[in-house]
Amino acid sequence: MIAVRAVMSKAAPLFAVAGLLAIWQIAALALNTDSFPSALDAIRAIPAILTDRGDLINILASLRRMAIGLSLAVLLAIPLGLMMGRSRAVASFFNPLLMVIYPVPKAALMPVIMLWLGVGDVSKTLVIFLGVSLPIIYHSFQGARAVEEKMLWSGAAMGMSATQRMLRIVLPSALPEILTGCRTGLVLALITMVTSEMIARQSGAGNILFNALDMAQYDTVFAMIIIIGAMGIILDAAFEKLRGSLVKWSEPRFDIPLSFS
Amino acid sequence: MNVLPLRPEVENESASGRKAAAAMIEIDHVSQTFQTSGRQSHLAISDISLTIEDGAFVSILGPSGCGKSTLLYIVGGFVNPTEGVAKVKGNAITGPGPDRGPVFQEFALFPWKNVLGNVMYGLRQQGVPRAEAEAQSRRLIEMVGLKGFENFYPKELSGGMKQRVAIARTLAYKPAVLLMDEPFGALDAHTRTRLQNDLLNIWERDRKTVLFVTHSVDEAVFLSDKVVVMTRAPGRIKEIVEIDLPRPRRRAELLLDPRYQKYVVEIEKLIDDTGIAELHP
Amino acid sequence: MNARALSTDVLLGIAPIAMVIALWQALVTFGYAPVSLLPPPGLVFVRLAQQLVSGGFLHEIGATLFRLFAGFSIAVILGVGIGLAAAVNPAVNAVVKPVVRVLAPVPKVALYPALLLLLGFDHASKITLVAADALFPILLSTYYGASMVEQKLIWSAMAAGTPRRQILFKVVLPAAMPSILTGCRIGLVISCIVVFLAEMITSTDGLGHLLVAAARTFQTVDMFVPLITISLLGLILNGLLHGLRTYLLRGFPEV
Numbered sequence: 001m002i003a004v005r006a007v008m009s010k011a012a013p014l015f016a017v018a019g020l021l022a023i024w025q026i027a028a029l030a031l032n033t034d035s036f037p038s039a040l041d042a043i044r045a046i047p048a049i050l051t052d053r054g055d056l057i058n059i060l061a062s063l064r065r066m067a068i069g070l071s072l073a074v075l076l077a078i079p080l081g082l083m084m085g086r087s088r089a090v091a092s093f094f095n096p097l098l099m100v101i102y103p104v105p106k107a108a109l110m111p112v113i114m115l116w117l118g119v120g121d122v123s124k125t126l127v128i129f130l131g132v133s134l135p136i137i138y139h140s141f142q143g144a145r146a147v148e149e150k151m152l153w154s155g156a157a158m159g160m161s162a163t164q165r166m167l168r169i170v171l172p173s174a175l176p177e178i179l180t181g182c183r184t185g186l187v188l189a190l191i192t193m194v195t196s197e198m199i200a201r202q203s204g205a206g207n208i209l210f211n212a213l214d215m216a217q218y219d220t221v222f223a224m225i226i227i228i229g230a231m232g233i234i235l236d237a238a239f240e241k242l243r244g245s246l247v248k249w250s251e252p253r254f255d256i257p258l259s260f261s
Numbered sequence: 262m263n264v265l266p267l268r269p270e271v272e273n274e275s276a277s278g279r280k281a282a283a284a285m286i287e288i289d290h291v292s293q294t295f296q297t298s299g300r301q302s303h304l305a306i307s308d309i310s311l312t313i314e315d316g317a318f319v320s321i322l323g324p325s326g327c328g329k330s331t332l333l334y335i336v337g338g339f340v341n342p343t344e345g346v347a348k349v350k351g352n353a354i355t356g357p358g359p360d361r362g363p364v365f366q367e368f369a370l371f372p373w374k375n376v377l378g379n380v381m382y383g384l385r386q387q388g389v390p391r392a393e394a395e396a397q398s399r400r401l402i403e404m405v406g407l408k409g410f411e412n413f414y415p416k417e418l419s420g421g422m423k424q425r426v427a428i429a430r431t432l433a434y435k436p437a438v439l440l441m442d443e444p445f446g447a448l449d450a451h452t453r454t455r456l457q458n459d460l461l462n463i464w465e466r467d468r469k470t471v472l473f474v475t476h477s478v479d480e481a482v483f484l485s486d487k488v489v490v491m492t493r494a495p496g497r498i499k500e501i502v503e504i505d506l507p508r509p510r511r512r513a514e515l516l517l518d519p520r521y522q523k524y525v526v527e528i529e530k531l532i533d534d535t536g537i538a539e540l541h542p
Numbered sequence: 543m544n545a546r547a548l549s550t551d552v553l554l555g556i557a558p559i560a561m562v563i564a565l566w567q568a569l570v571t572f573g574y575a576p577v578s579l580l581p582p583p584g585l586v587f588v589r590l591a592q593q594l595v596s597g598g599f600l601h602e603i604g605a606t607l608f609r610l611f612a613g614f615s616i617a618v619i620l621g622v623g624i625g626l627a628a629a630v631n632p633a634v635n636a637v638v639k640p641v642v643r644v645l646a647p648v649p650k651v652a653l654y655p656a657l658l659l660l661l662g663f664d665h666a667s668k669i670t671l672v673a674a675d676a677l678f679p680i681l682l683s684t685y686y687g688a689s690m691v692e693q694k695l696i697w698s699a700m701a702a703g704t705p706r707r708q709i710l711f712k713v714v715l716p717a718a719m720p721s722i723l724t725g726c727r728i729g730l731v732i733s734c735i736v737v738f739l740a741e742m743i744t745s746t747d748g749l750g751h752l753l754v755a756a757a758r759t760f761q762t763v764d765m766f767v768p769l770i771t772i773s774l775l776g777l778i779l780n781g782l783l784h785g786l787r788t789y790l791l792r793g794f795p796e797v
Binding site for chain 1: 559562645648655731743756762769772773
Binding site: 356358363369371373375382386387416431436 | 694697698700702703704791
């Protein structure tokens with residue numbers, strides 16, 4: 001009985017996907033307009049995209065830009081966030097700046113950045129870097145702030161220097177929170193990537209999407225939506241597995257829930 | 262069945278003066294099994310039968326994990342027993358109700374309401390008009406010693422004050438039974454003794470039935486007419502000790518009273534024996 | 543917190559921003575950046591002030607705000623409603639949980655073309671996109687806040703005579719407020735971002751559209767104006783929400 005329930009809960013997302021596709025199929029057939037292809041039509045258009053060399057290169061280029069932007073953000077944002085968490089001076093300096101930048105959609109900076117840096121990969125990667133940095137900084141900051149003072153005192157009594165304490169106490173202790181920030185960052189990276197490609201149409205998945213829209217290839221439009229959606233789901237699931245294994249020891253926190261864990 | 266509930270007309274009334282009072286609570290062969298994670302199950306209390314008379318102050322005493330809180334929750338109707346039946350005034354208990362008012366160790370005050378709002382809650386729930394409910398609540402707040410704090414929010418109060426509000430909130434809807442779950446456990450020793458005294462003073466006014474869970478032997482002896490000593494899990498009733506000490510009880514006098522001291526020693530031995538008996542069956 | 547401490551905080555807050563603006567000005571003055579690419583801050587703020595008194599610009603802000611509020615409100619109503627229902631009802635929970643797990647990581651902006659096809663190019667598609675993006679953090683925060691309501695609070699209310707069907711509104715909802723408001727704050731910021739982006743991708747009016755239009759004609763000053771405006775709007779709305787939160791949660795201990 002318990003085993004059956006466990007299997008059911010693991011399979012539930014699959015049922016959800018099937019259910020959503022079914023609703024889509026029924027709605028499309030009911031509305032019966034050209035501009036709303038049925039789920040099956042869209043699914044049938046997927047292989048055409050994935051086997052098209054041009055499209056595939058586009059999509060992989062998107063993912064590559066995303067990866068680079070993410071990596072840079074992780075390398076720079078985590079240390080900054082940690083330092084802000086441990087030093088009131090650093091925090092009070094950067095906090096107001098970040099609060100001002102927060103509501104500005106980083107993808108909206110695309111036109112400005114393109115003016116400065118041209119239309120190549122650099123501008124798109126930069127935008128992703130900027131967009132992803134904020135949540136990582138914020139979560140690293142929160143994670144570092146929450147480190148128990150007594151743990152650091154114990155470390156100091158053991159003879160650890162400030163840098164050692166940062167690396168060997170603050171970092172591991174804040175890791176669960178940092179990884180939550182990275183998960184948000186991952187989701188944001190995907191969004192920023194797609195959005196910046198929709199705005200500055202040169203290449204990438206977002207570009208394929210809107211090209212298809214312009215050319216009234218509605219099957220392709222919806223197929224691309226499924227592909228991008230699938231990318232989001234797969235990346236998020238993969239990251240969650242990674243996060244789970246890295247911080248097996250932590251208790252779940254629900255401060256800013258991203259999804260059901 | 263003799264249904265005369267006793268009221269304290271005479272000073273220094275003794276327990277033996279309370280004869281056949283009505284059974285307010287009947288606990289009839291109650292057991293409770295909990296499902297823990299996976300396929301494990303835990304027998305918390307086993308085959309408890311107990312009768313509590315109207316107007317009696319009864320303590321349930323035992324080591325941690327003996328299921329005493331569980332028993333209280335069953336009487337409160339918050340938990341349904343897996344076996345057996347609990348009754349109040351002859352009717353089977355099917356859920357919580359204003360006839361059995363709880364006071365919890367964690368206070369459980371509504372943080373979005375101030376003191377007055379908390380105390381008024383039960384009255385408003387029962388349809389008492391706002392002005393009347395407010396007047397009654399203010400009287401109660403004064404009775405528990407918090408006059409002037411009506412507009413404070415729980416977060417602004419100390420632990421002792423929060424518990425006073427909790428008591429006032431429960432008394433407001435005039436339950437026939439007070440269910441108190443280690444109410445002073447989260448407080449420091451000094452506040453605890455003050456609240457014990459205050460609780461007795463309040464209780465003397467109308468002598469409700471009280472079921473009081475605690476793990477403190479001297480608290481149980483000081484407050485109660487009867488102490489029900491429970492064994493370790495699975496909890497059973499080890500013994501019921503009648504406390505024959507005069508009321509009203511004053512701490513300063515009682516601490517020096519040899520009868521009080523004998524009760525404490527006797528009951529502590531009972532609890533100690535419980536522990537040892539479990540280790541060496 | 544007394545007035546003195548508050549004003550010191552405000553001053554400390556403004557200082558770094560002032561420094562950035564000074565840096566910005568310095569970059570322009572000392573020629574590190576050509577004026578065509580980076581206009582001096584003074585110019586941008588003057589232009590902003592000019593725009594604010596012109597009816598046209600206010601109309602654009604109005605369009606953006608309308609979509610933002612409409613989408614946000616829908617997200618709040620749906621998010622809080624579904625979140626509460628899922629927290630207290632196992633049947634709803636069983637349906638909602640897997641659906642959210644599947645849809646949450648999907649970039650909703652990818653749905654935008656579909657919305658355009660189905661709902662047209664005007665307000666409706668943008669409002670729907672805003673609602674879809676802001677929905678999830680609000681739903682999840684509500685769900686977790688409601689599921690973690692202290693059991694003894696519910697028991698106290700039941701003992702006081704509250705019937706089961708009223709527990710949701712009288713106990714669970716107020717007790718979950720801190721969580722719900724945190725989710726709303728996130729949802730609000732997301733709404734600001736999404737409405738702006740949607741207007742950049744396709745629109746005929748709104749702040750996002752202004753940015754794209756200015757970009758096409760290489761008017762750098764006019765590009766900065768909408769960016770700064772959305773940033774200010776976000777700050778103001780956040781401040782308002784914070785004020786509301788402080789009022790609603792005045793009884794709750796600091797989180």
